[in-house]
Amino acid sequence: xxxxxxGAGRTLGLGTLTLGLGIAFSGCAASGIQVRxxxxxxxxxxxxxxxxxxxxxxxxxxxxxETYRAGIHPTGPTDVDIEFQLPGGELKSQKLRAQLEPTLRxxxxxxxxxxxxxxxxxxxxxxxSRTPKGTLELPGN
Numbered sequence: 001x002x003x004x005x006x007g008a009g010r011t012l013g014l015g016t017l018t019l020g021l022g023i024a025f026s027g028c029a030a031s032g033i034q035v036r037x038x039x040x041x042x043x044x045x046x047x048x049x050x051x052x053x054x055x056x057x058x059x060x061x062x063x064x065x066e067t068y069r070a071g072i073h074p075t076g077p078t079d080v081d082i083e084f085q086l087p088g089g090e091l092k093s094q095k096l097r098a099q100l101e102p103t104l105r106x107x108x109x110x111x112x113x114x115x116x117x118x119x120x121x122x123x124x125x126x127x128x129s130r131t132p133k134g135t136l137e138l139p140g141n
Contacts, residue, residue, distance in 0.1 A: 034069065094118045
């Protein structure tokens with residue numbers, strides 16, 4: 001199984017990828033966006049590619065039920081383009097209007113559905129935001 005990340009004209013091999021993702025998840029996770037792709041299509045998909053401004057993620061095969069996780073660091077405002085091949089050979093592609101920016105942090109979850117559709121949701125906030133935590137109390141009647 002081949003996995004690679006391409007950014008700024010360089011391709012990283014699996015060994016470098018493992019080290020790089022380890023660094024991203026250990027100390028720099030808050031400075032980027034975590035992407036999760038879940039294959040709920042009921043069969044493996046191949047030639048998975050996620051493209052965004054500043055890089056590309058590729059995966060040769062994503063087995064049925066498998067989840068792929070990676071950190072990305074967009075270099076400018078960007079959507080996410082996803083492309084993959086279904087078991088019958090049909091190539092699927094979709095532009096996700098995720099509106100990612102370098103100043104955001106959080107996560108984007110993509111789900112490949114039966115028939116090759118893609119559902120997605122994002123949980124993003126500005127990098128320097130301080131969201132207050134506490135309990136929301138509703139006024140009494």
